[in-house]
Amino acid sequence: MARVVxxxxxxxxxxxxxxxxxxxxxxxxxxTLRDSQPMRESIQNTGAVVMGWKTFAMANxxxxxxxxxxxxxxxxxxxxxMPERHPREGGLSFTFVTDGLRSAVAQARAAAGGKDxxxxxxxxxxxxxxxxxxxxxxxxxVMPVLLGGGLRLFDNLGADPxxxxxxxxxxxxxxxxxxxxxxxx
Amino acid sequence: MARVVxxxxxxxxxxxxxxxxxxxxxxxxxxTLRDSQPMRESIQNTGAVVMGWKTFAMANxxxxxxxxxxxxxxxxxxxxxMPERHPREGGLSFTFVTDGLRSAVAQARAAAGGKDxxxxxxxxxxxxxxxxxxxxxxxxxVMPVLLGGGLRLFDNLGADPxxxxxxxxxxxxxxxxxxxxxxxx
Numbered sequence: 001m002a003r004v005v006x007x008x009x010x011x012x013x014x015x016x017x018x019x020x021x022x023x024x025x026x027x028x029x030x031x032t033l034r035d036s037q038p039m040r041e042s043i044q045n046t047g048a049v050v051m052g053w054k055t056f057a058m059a060n061x062x063x064x065x066x067x068x069x070x071x072x073x074x075x076x077x078x079x080x081x082m083p084e085r086h087p088r089e090g091g092l093s094f095t096f097v098t099d100g101l102r103s104a105v106a107q108a109r110a111a112a113g114g115k116d117x118x119x120x121x122x123x124x125x126x127x128x129x130x131x132x133x134x135x136x137x138x139x140x141x142v143m144p145v146l147l148g149g150g151l152r153l154f155d156n157l158g159a160d161p162x163x164x165x166x167x168x169x170x171x172x173x174x175x176x177x178x179x180x181x182x183x184x185x
Numbered sequence: 186m187a188r189v190v191x192x193x194x195x196x197x198x199x200x201x202x203x204x205x206x207x208x209x210x211x212x213x214x215x216x217t218l219r220d221s222q223p224m225r226e227s228i229q230n231t232g233a234v235v236m237g238w239k240t241f242a243m244a245n246x247x248x249x250x251x252x253x254x255x256x257x258x259x260x261x262x263x264x265x266x267m268p269e270r271h272p273r274e275g276g277l278s279f280t281f282v283t284d285g286l287r288s289a290v291a292q293a294r295a296a297a298g299g300k301d302x303x304x305x306x307x308x309x310x311x312x313x314x315x316x317x318x319x320x321x322x323x324x325x326x327v328m329p330v331l332l333g334g335g336l337r338l339f340d341n342l343g344a345d346p347x348x349x350x351x352x353x354x355x356x357x358x359x360x361x362x363x364x365x366x367x368x369x370x
Contacts, residue, residue, distance in 0.1 A: 012325070012349065012366065013339030014199045130331070140197070144366050146315070146339065146346035154198030154331065161331035164197065166360040175351040179362060181197065181329050 002047065002112050004105060006119040006126045007139030008153055009176075015150035016123050023058075026143045029174035034070045038139070038170065038178045046071050047115025048108035050101075052125040053079045062087035065094075071118065074111040076104045078125060101128050123153050131158045135183050138164065144175040187232065187297050189290060191304040191311045192324030193338055194361075200335035201308050208243075211328050214359035219255045223324070223355065223363045231256050232300025233293035235286075237310040238264045247272040250279075256303065259296040261289045263310060286313050308338050316343045320368050323349065329360040 009026045010016050017023045033039055049071045056077045059065060065075065065087050074093045082096050093111075097104040108117040119129055129135040140153075163184040170178040194211045195201050202208045218224055234256045241262045244250060250260065250272050259278045267281055278296075282289040293302040304314055314320040325338075348369040355363040 012323075012364075013342065013346075138197075142364065144349040144351040146342055146349065148342040148344065148346045157198065157331055157333040159333065161198075161333045164329035164331065164360075166329040166356070166362060169354050169356045169362040171351070171354045175349075177351060177354040177364060179197075179327065 002109055002114055002116055003136040004109075004117045004119065004129065004134050005042070005046075005137040005139060006129045006135045007042075007141075008121045008123070008126060009141040009143060010153045011143055011145045011147040011150075013146045013148065014152050014154060015147040016121070016153045017150045018147045019149040021150075025145050025147065029176060032173070033176075036172050036176075036178075038141075038172070038180075039070065042116075042118060042139070043070055045116045046073055046118040047112025048074045048076065048117050050076045050104050050108050050117060050119045050125070051078070052122045053077060055121045055125070066090040066092055071120075074108070076108045076111075078104055101125065102132065102134065105129075105134055123151050123155070126153065127156050130161065130183075131156070133162070133185075135162075137167075137183065138181045140179045140181075141172070142177045142179060144177075187294055187299055187301050188321035189294075189302045189304060189314065189319050190227070190231075190322040190324060191314045191320045192227075192326075193306045193308070193311060194326040194328060195338045196328055196330045196332040196335075198331045198333065199337050199339060200332040201306070201338045202335045203332045204334040206335075210330050210332065214361060217358070218361075221357050221361075221363075223326075223357070223365075224255065227301075227303060227324070228255055230301045231258055231303040232297025233259045233261065233302050235261045235289050235293050235302060235304045235310070236263070237307045238262060240306045240310070251275040251277055256305075259293070261293045261296075263289055286310065287317065287319065290314075290319055308336050308340070311338065312341050315346065315368075316341070318347070318370075320347075322352075322368065323366045325364045325366075326357070327362045327364060329362075
């Protein structure tokens with residue numbers, strides 16, 4: 001059964017960007033990150049990706065995804081309105097989903113060919129995945145940084161967040177620590 | 186040189202107690218925790234302990250410290266006023282410090298005989314240690330729990346929190362993950 005895997009990188013104090021919205025302090029290892037063992041496994045296991053609009057738009061040039069994105073799989077982007085500029089579709093298919101997260105995850109599941117659905121952010125999308133019981137696994141990379149402010153990953157989780165089981169804690173290069181949790185149902 | 190080591194247990198979403206102030210969900214392994222490798226090392230390396238008043242008072246019976254506390258070393262308790270009930274002093278010495286954290290750490294350093302000063306909480310005491318540049322090492326245990334609310338460990342860190350280096354990430358029994366960071370100066 002395909003799993004819904006949500007994951008992001010956060011500072012030790014729980015932020016996914018700093019007060020100015022920059023993620024630079026969390027990705028000093030950007031150039032080599034995709035060669036790490038958890039990322040290679042994730043790329044191998046992922047059949048479709050779900051992301052929020054802002055996460056999608058962080059690449060200044062939408063075409064970036066076609067050539068450079070780690071996950072060369074069907075991508076489902078949550079949005080309120082269709083964007084003016086689509087990426088050119090190489091081997092990738094882009095679907096802009098306007099009827100909410102649950103629909104995006106269902107469409108991604110249908111496209112994933114039995115592989116995992118990976119939700120790459122942003123924070124609000126991941127929070128909603130956890131709150132709505134959609135997430136099966138939570139992957140958190142902790143960077144050895146205190147940002148002191150910014151956007152919190154774990155916020156707005158509702159009154160009764162799920163129980164977790166730690167699956168693994170891994171020291172990665174560059175001070176990055178990979179934590180993987182299974183959501184208990 | 187003795188180090189000032191600050192440390193607490195937090196939920197994955199960064200809380201040290203739940204909305205009702207309970208720490209129960211973070212210590213299902215309370216009975217065996219002191220036998221874990223990081224705790225045994227900490228007990229061995231610690232020459233004096235600093236704690237906030239609320240952390241001290243969490244033991245309903247102050248005498249609890251004399252017989253049961255992990256750290257059988259001189260203890261410095263931050264307080265605004267002298268408490269009515271002192272613990273009976275077995276092998277322990279208790280000092281109630283009314284002139285602030287920096288004074289408590291200095292007194293603890295003098296009492297620690299060259300060993301580490303361990304700051305065991307609470308959150309505000311640890312925040313102040315980080316903010317005021319007193320902390321040399323940050324030990325965080327992450328439990329596989331989302332509390333969704335409560336008291337945040339990493340908050341109020343000021344405009345310019347220090348850089349960190351990860352020293353170790355360790356999987357402990359019971360889903361506990363031990364993360365150790367060095368404060369870079």
